[in-house]
Amino acid sequence: MAEFLQFAFSGLTVGAVYALVALGFTIIYNASDVVNFAQGEFVMIGGMATVFLTALGVPIPLAVVLAILGAVVVGLLLHRLAIEPARGASSVTLIIITIGASIFLRGLAQVVFDKQFHTLQPFSGDTPIVVGGASILPQSFWVMGGAVVIVVLLWAFFNHTLIGKAVLATSANRLAAKLVGINTGMIMSLAFALSAAIGAVAGVLVTPITLTSYEVGTLLALKGFAAAMLGGMGHPLGAVVGGLVVGLLEAFGAGYLSSDYKDAIAFVVILITLFVLPTGLFGRASVERV
Amino acid sequence: MLSVEGLGSAYGRIEALHGVDVAVNEGEIVSLVGGNGAGKTTLLRAISGVQPVTRGKVLFEGADITRLGPHRRVECGIAQVPEGRQIFGSLTIEDNLRLGAYRRNRGATTAFLEHVYESFPVLRERRQSLAAGLSGGQQQMLAIGRALMSDPKLLLLDEPSMGLAPILVDKIFEAITRLRDAGTTVFLVEQNAFAALNIADRGYVIETGDITLSGPAGDLMRDERVREAYLGV
Ligand SMILES: Nc1ncnc2c1ncn2[C@@H]1O[C@H](COP(=O)(O)OP(=O)(O)OP(=O)(O)O)[C@@H](O)[C@H]1O
Ligand SMILES: [Mg+2]
Numbered sequence: 001m002a003e004f005l006q007f008a009f010s011g012l013t014v015g016a017v018y019a020l021v022a023l024g025f026t027i028i029y030n031a032s033d034v035v036n037f038a039q040g041e042f043v044m045i046g047g048m049a050t051v052f053l054t055a056l057g058v059p060i061p062l063a064v065v066l067a068i069l070g071a072v073v074v075g076l077l078l079h080r081l082a083i084e085p086a087r088g089a090s091s092v093t094l095i096i097i098t099i100g101a102s103i104f105l106r107g108l109a110q111v112v113f114d115k116q117f118h119t120l121q122p123f124s125g126d127t128p129i130v131v132g133g134a135s136i137l138p139q140s141f142w143v144m145g146g147a148v149v150i151v152v153l154l155w156a157f158f159n160h161t162l163i164g165k166a167v168l169a170t171s172a173n174r175l176a177a178k179l180v181g182i183n184t185g186m187i188m189s190l191a192f193a194l195s196a197a198i199g200a201v202a203g204v205l206v207t208p209i210t211l212t213s214y215e216v217g218t219l220l221a222l223k224g225f226a227a228a229m230l231g232g233m234g235h236p237l238g239a240v241v242g243g244l245v246v247g248l249l250e251a252f253g254a255g256y257l258s259s260d261y262k263d264a265i266a267f268v269v270i271l272i273t274l275f276v277l278p279t280g281l282f283g284r285a286s287v288e289r290v
Numbered sequence: 291m292l293s294v295e296g297l298g299s300a301y302g303r304i305e306a307l308h309g310v311d312v313a314v315n316e317g318e319i320v321s322l323v324g325g326n327g328a329g330k331t332t333l334l335r336a337i338s339g340v341q342p343v344t345r346g347k348v349l350f351e352g353a354d355i356t357r358l359g360p361h362r363r364v365e366c367g368i369a370q371v372p373e374g375r376q377i378f379g380s381l382t383i384e385d386n387l388r389l390g391a392y393r394r395n396r397g398a399t400t401a402f403l404e405h406v407y408e409s410f411p412v413l414r415e416r417r418q419s420l421a422a423g424l425s426g427g428q429q430q431m432l433a434i435g436r437a438l439m440s441d442p443k444l445l446l447l448d449e450p451s452m453g454l455a456p457i458l459v460d461k462i463f464e465a466i467t468r469l470r471d472a473g474t475t476v477f478l479v480e481q482n483a484f485a486a487l488n489i490a491d492r493g494y495v496i497e498t499g500d501i502t503l504s505g506p507a508g509d510l511m512r513d514e515r516v517r518e519a520y521l522g523v
Binding site: 162165166168169172173175176177178179180181182183 | 338339340359360361364365369370372376377378379380381385388389390392393396436437439440
């Protein structure tokens, strides 16, 4: 039982991160039909920039804010310089562009930062808290709590602000959105900025547990994509559920089978989803749009 | 108020409008009639700025708006009820309407909402349901209501009668006449030439991207060519 709880908590912790990455996929996909494989790089930038800024003597809270802003700027540039000029291109072309952008960002991170692994101090120490025989790092609660706060804020944004509804309207019907006066280009920029910020926050929260390096974005993008697919691409609740499921499968798979398979789980989830449930658990969008 | 001069527009290399001239004066209902694929929708989209223009100009209240983005044109006072209604099906009716006022200052939205609900009471009854659940006629009312939420000076309507039962068609055309009487200028595009010319002050006939006839609506309805081609007599 204690073992089970231990795996469950570690699954929910990484799952919360995957959920945030999947939400990033969802927001950009909804606003612009782009599946943004550079989503993982925002997580990397959040963690790495915070690490390097604190090393320069910047106090942690300020470093976190600057790192998030940095990721937002990268997100906006990604949209402006890579996606916007290719407007009207096919989904596959756009996916390839985002993959190219993610390779570029990793290369840039090697130069701007370095190739080492780094960590951050846990926010509230590293004395494990024992729950039902399982010992949980306090940082896990930060990750899960942070994810909950972000989900609630996003929910409020999309359901209770006019600009949030304008994002939904843009994804529901781009032409009509333009005709009511929504600046859809601005909405797309907003989506990229928002996704970048969410990714960066996830990166800051999880770095004390998983460490970070210039290349953590690759696997995170893959796992977040698996989560988004499983939930149904474009569906926010699906992204959250998908993220938690992928995280739990990974933790139980690594715990009860072998940790060698940990990273393969996401691939298996993508394949099974494609074959069995192409529209995902909460499915709406069709596969060929992906 | 609106003046379209020598407007050309193309899909890829195929030109859909070959230099169209159209003018709409303040307080008028002007109808543009024409058959399938004549270029009516293309023209309305070009006026709203959601369709690229290859040549010519669009002037609104004397200002050249040819290069203005669609959201800026809504700000200028041009609203469109697009072909096929294009409502936001996954949002509620009230959200659809509120988004219609996206470019307006927030204070006036509630009063306008009230106004639209008075004109189309069925929308008020169902205001918290998803727009996708409305019938065709109700969706058309929603699309018109949404356009009115921006308090337009000029309302562009693209085949508002399409797919509606005859009794609903009459209702929609009555509503359009009332709008004009209340001061909104209307540019109406229709395949239903009789109904459209019947409520119009002036009319244009478009065929494969060219304006072929124009004049007072009554004259057009009596014109032999129009009667043969569009009125089925
Ligand atoms: N998206 C598009 N891609 C390519 N060609 C198009 C497109 N939309 C319209 N066309 C072509 O442009 C021409 C004008 O089309 P348009 O939709 O403006 O006609 P319409 O008068 O609105 O017709 P309808 O009464 O059927 O709505 C037609 O020949 C049509 O085939
Ligand atoms: Mg048309």
